[in-house]
Structure formats: C-alpha cells, structure tokens
Amino acid sequence: MAAGLRLLLAGLCWSQFRVKDAASSPPPPAPIRCALLDGVGRGGALPGGGNTRPALLRFGGDAETPPEPGPEPEVTFNISDPWGALTPLGVPPRTPPSCELNPTNPQTGSAPWSRPLHPDARSPPTAGGQWWVAAVGTPQYGATALLQGGTNTEGTITAAVSLAVLTHTPTLHGHAGSPIHLHCAFAAPPSPFVLEWRHQSRGAGQVLLAYDSTSARAPRATPGAELLLGTRDGDGVTAVTLRLARPSPGDEGTYICSVFLPHGHAQTVLQLSVFAPPKVILSPKNLVVTPGMSAELRCHVSGFYPLDVTVTWQRRAEKSRPSRSTGGSVMDSWTSSHRRAADGTYSRTAAARLVPAHPQHHGDVYSCVVTHGALDKPIRVSVRLLLAGTEGPHLEDITGLFLVAFILCGLIRWLYPKAARPEEETKVTSPPRNPKYPQKPQIPPQNTSKHPKTHHSHPTLQPSVSCRNHSDLHSSSQHLSSR
Template sequence: MKLLSLLVAVALGERTLRPRGRNWVLGVGEQGPAARPPARLPAPTLSAPAVSAFADPAGALLAGLRRLLRGDPTPRCEMSRFVPLPAPASWARSLSPEASCPRALDGEWLMVSVSGRDLSLSSLLRKPAELQPEPVLITMATAVLTVLTHTPAPRIRLGQDAVLDLSFAYAPPTPEPAASLAPGPPPFGLEWRRQHLGKGHLLLAATPGLHGQVPAAQEGAVAFATWDDEPWGPWTGNGTFWLPAVRPFQEGTYLATVHLPYLQGQVALQLTVHKPPDVSLTPAPLVWATPGEAPPELLCLVSHFYPPEGLEVEWELQGGPEDGFQKATGEKWLSALHHHSDGSVSLSAHFRAAPVTTKHHGARYACRVRHQSLPTSGRRASVTVEVAGLSGPSLEDGVGLFLSAFLLLGLIRVLSGLVTDCDPQEKVTASTPPTF
C-alpha cells in the first residue's frame, strides 16, 4: 500500500487540528488533553518546536481525519500516552501468550482520539525505540492500530434493529522484513459493552481464529468480526455490531474495543431510542356549538411515543373573530403518562374552549404536538367548528319540523275521513231497497 503521511505537533497552547497541504497538524496542551475542553477547529496556535511526523501505512487514520474536517466544522481532539498491556478481560488472555510485552512494541506510544458528527476514531501511534540525536525537531512515528465508526451517535427508532458500524486497521510495528513473518493478520478480540446509568454490561465478545471460552452474547447481539485476506498487511477489519428490535433500556454509551496482543483501540458510540407519536383529535370531524355557549370538550390523544420527556402540546385556532392563526384561549390540561409494554408512552391533552359566537363558524381548532422525534414543525390534528343555525338546522329548527310534520299528518287523516263520508257510491248502495 502507498505510504500516507500525518504531521502531529505537541504544542504548549490550545489543542487544534487543521489540514496543511497534504499533511495534518494536531496540537496538544502541555498539561495533557484532560486539562482543557476540546478546542473548536480550526484555530491553530503552535508555539513549540517539538513536531512529530507520523506515517499511516494503512491509511485509515488519514482518511478519517479528511472526512471529519470535510463534513464537520467542529471535530473534537484528545491525545494521551499509552502503555502496551495485556487485555484485562479473561476471555482475551490467549491474545497475549508471551510472559512480557515483546520488544517489537518498545518505544513511546500515544493515543489520539478525534470525533465529530459523522465519524469517531481512535489511533495508537508508536515512536521509534531507538534514540535520535539532539536537538530533535521532527520525530517519526507510525499509526499502528486505528479503530473508527461512521455512526458515533446512532438514533434508532423504537422496535427497529440497530446496526453500529465499526472498522479497524492494523499495520505491524515490527522492523523485521515481512518475509520473516507468518502470512496473514494476527489474532484479535472484539468486545462490545454498554454503559448506562452507572452500570456496565458486556453484550458480546469474540476472538476469531482462537479457541477460547468467550461469554455468550446477550440480547440477541451479533457482530461481523473479520479481517481482510491481505497476506502481508497492513490489514483492515470489520466489527460491525447488530442489535435486534431495540428497546428503551438499551440506550446508552456503547464501547467498541479491538484487542490485539498488548494493544487495545476503542471508540464510544452514544445510542438513543426514539418513536414519534400518533396524534388524533376528538370529537371529529365537526364540533357543533350554539352561539354564546362553549363547544364540546376537545380530546387530543398523543399515543405511543418515546422518550417521555420533552413533549409539548399547543392549542391553536385558525379563523374566528380574529382571522389567521392564533393561540386558542380556554382551559387546558394533560393527563398522566400511560406506559405500554414496548416501552413507549401515551397521554391525552384536554381543552375546553371559550364560548363561541357566529364569527367562529367555520373556524378550526387544532392541537399541535412537538417532540424531539418529530420535525421542528411538529404534528397536528384539527376539527372544524359549526355554529348551529348557520350551516344547517338547529335544535329549534328540528322541533319545528317535527311539529309541522305532525300537524300535516293529522290534516291528511281528517281530509281522508271527509272524502270517505262523501262517497256517492256508498250512498246509492245504502238507499236501494232489498229485493224479494
């Protein structure tokens, strides 16, 4: 593979990151990355002469940095020292059979973590073990293990599957010729863990190519753990994580760790669950009212949404005495939350409008629901107000029609009786004497 270069500067000022030609510049404060919050980029203040040039044989680190600065104006950067150690988990001990760290890993190690909106990465950088003559203005180092994800903040709809992207790249740090090494990528371990509300849960552990006792996967989790088939490296791998039918309790920080012998790379993903509400308004489609009286109480049902926090219900009136949209005046209140078996919740919003006038005829009452799972405009349902006596028969009109129909029926019966009494045929028949 083609060698890619990366420039990293250890400065006394702010931590910064910016492109410069085909190189990349990264600054770190002298008190360490935890001394100050990550700086917004770009705003370089490089004042120290200690500049290190880093080679990236696998190309994953440089590709990730380019993508971060191209798509996110405010990536975050941290740098810290790293000490090669065996994996602490018992299931991954077979990755480090040597009694001590091999000499190939000698040297000074740094861990660089950069995150943005669409990508998060962590890379182990190794300086050479041999000493260099003073003064040292540029010190070479190599990106050995880079772990990255393109889904640093997955937002999953309740009940749907979560696919958390993870890839990694490894370039052997040994100075020995590739011909003296065994072909193929090294053994590795993959671990996915969730942290939420102060508790940690191991969801999946895998050691492809090794025969070891690993914990059983939890919650139906599956990972696609594999290397590519490059014989001599550098190698790229895949550790994408699949979690079926996500529920609210599965929210939290997901830590993805790639274990190599005495090396560990890790990224964090923040998974959130959401579900937009269904909104309906009753009575519908029309609300009948008489002038001077309040229309029937309106009930807006907001059902099966998540998370429960942050829901807002607004009542609007379109039309009426003041034309256009306006906030509806009246009495309003919310019910308690109703919890469903899938983790979603529902509630009902009640509204009792003020008395209407004839000018309210044709106006529309609406409830507008705003929630983080919805677009900024929210979701609404509305009904039309019909004022009695203007668009159809009122109650008095109905009574009048009933009385009119009753009187008409009586008149018809009277007239029918009169016609029967005056029938001439019946009279002739009655006056004819009997025949003997």
C-alpha cells in the same frame, strides 16, 4: 562525448518524469494539532485529564500543507500510518479535528475472553519502548490509534501506528424499531484478536457482544445485537460493525468498540440517540354542542421519545381560512405531566375547555398541533364544532349523499341487469292463413234436445274477431254469396 550526451538526455528525461510524478501525486495530509497529556494512562484507554502541552502530528515528511493556526508545538510527531487510519482527518476539505495524545503502557486487557491472547498476562517482549494513544475525531469520523515510538530527537518523535480502531458513525440518530448499524473497524498486522462491544447509559454498563477470532465464537451475545464481521481487505482493515435489530429508547447512550491484540488494545466511542415519533388522538371525534353549553377537548400524545414535546391549540373560524390560536374561544387549558411506559417512551395529555357555544361558533375547526424532534413537520389533528339544531346539512353533505346514491344505482344495474330493464312486450300473432281458403266463421251449436230445459242463463258468446284488411273481408263475402 556521445556517451556523455546520452547520459545528459537520460538525466533530463528522468527529471521531467519525476516532476510529472510529483505533480500527479496527491498532496500529503495536513498536520493535526494535538494536546499532549503528561500523565500515563492505561493501555489503549481513552485520554484522561492532566497537564497538556501543544503537539503536532505530521504525515509524510516536510513537504506538507501548513497546519491550522494555533500555538507553537512543543513536540512534533512524525507518524507512519501504513493503513491510512489517521490520514483522512488531514485531507482537505476537512473540519479541524479534535486530538489528544496520552502516554501509555500496552496491555492485553482484563476481560476474560481476552486472556487467551497472553496466558502469562504479560505484555510481549516487543512492547518495549515508548507508547502513546492518539484519539482524534470529527463529527463524521473518529479513530483511536496505538502509537509505538521510534527514534527521538530534541522536540521530534518518530512513531508508527501499530493498531487503529476507527468508525464512520461517531454520532448516530435512529428511530425506534428501525435497524441501526454502528460502524467499527480496526487496522493492524495479521494476528488473533478479540472484539468487545459495550453499552453505557445512565451510569450503568453491560457487554453486548464479545467475539474471539481464534475459536470464531462469541462467548457473550445479547439478544437483538448482531455482529457484522467483514473480511480483511487489501488495506488491512477489518470491519466489526454492530447491528441493533429493533432499538428502543433504552438502547440510547454510549457504545464502546474495543479490539484486543497480543501486543495491546484500543477502543473508539460512538454516541447513539434514539427517537420515537408521537401518536396523537383527539377526543371527542364528533363535537356536537347544545347552544349555550361548553365542551372539552382532549389531545392524547403517546409513544414519543425523548420527552420534549409541545402541544398547542388552534382555531379556524367557519368564514376564515388561516388558523390562529384559540384566544377567547377557550376558557381554560391544562397539560398533564409526563408518564413513562415500559418500553421507555413517554405520554401526556393536553385538554382545552371551550366557551359556551353560540350560533357564530358553528362550523369552527379546532386543532391540536404537536411538535417533536422525531417529526419532520408538526402533527395536526382537527375536529369541527357543530351546534345542535342550528341548520340543515351543508352543501358538502348534500354532495356526498348524491354521490353515494349515484354509486348505488350503478352498482344495482351492474349486479342485476335484468331487474333494471323494462319487460319486453309480448307480441300476439295470428297463425298464417291461405288467401285461397279463407276461414269459415264459427257458428255456435244450437240446442237440439227434445226435452226442454229449464231456463238457464247462457253466457253471451262473443264472436272472435281477427285483424284482417278490407280486401280479405271482401273476398270472403264473395265466396259466401257464390255458395
């Protein structure tokens, strides 16, 4: 009986542990509704056209979140996804993904760099059975998986992901001249692989980069395209991101990341949009108009992509603050057609002819306002109309001249400090005298010559005067009288 009690307690503890473990585990992903195409496509290719039937992809058994509302599925796929390539699309909160299923026959691909994977150009023996390509995606995530079928029952198919190519950037927006990373990764069992990046635009396509893991070499590489090859992490996912160092408008278009394995291949699609902001020049820079004459403004807009651009004219009167449309101040305006440059950017010119200038137009500000998709806010370039001979300088001009003069004065005092100071007065001091022995007055010498001389004019001798006080003069007079 004691043994039975111990078994009962152990069973209760185990049941509580299972309940706690089930409560702590995350809920399984929600099913994904798909459109199953009846036609058989190429191995690993994107789904094509044909008749479709509603299908459902389930992950993790029956205890799942209910799928999005939709038609009753005719076929249900129980998917085994060991790398979790498709499960992020079913984890809430989520955007209902688009999904298409297409039956396929696995192939190694026809590219010359993928032939070494199978010299006999045949699928391996393990590629028997049913195969499908599942293409699912949202604006933030996209994946293409190669599914290998297992056991089938009526209306239910068991399948496993054998290769998945995914991206976190299915839609990109980049600026011309700034590096862009086109993310791509694949999940598969360890095996040799070949990677191919292809660019398609305006009906033409080219291979930008090809990489062979067996030789660790790139048999095809285009200048400006770099491969950021990541190591295989613990989840079995390998990054094969493409980096465009200096993209231009010509790099806009569709990018296809294809991965070839010995048992098949899969690919995912990315869309890249390139933007180039415009440069705006308004001429003339100084708008000085003679009274009664008209002037023409030209707004040159260049270097922008795509070609959708809007150019408008605005006028702000001298005594009004808000800008408004030019209205009656413009006689005529026109805009040129788009001109395409060698780098793929566009340019165009807008012009406005003003009405004859009058005194009330003096000081009006005319602006060229450019709006483009590559700009966060419109570009505004302005010029002030000045009527020749109307009035003197404005208060702003006088203030500016005063500041310039003040700065120049300070600069001169700093560079030439001696020149900026007044000369110091020189002090004349007489030599020191001894009060006991005062100086004798100097008597000019007399002419003692015996021979009289002719009359000559002698300069008048001025007695030297020294600055002394009255006491010194008195003592000197007493000294002479005693002698």
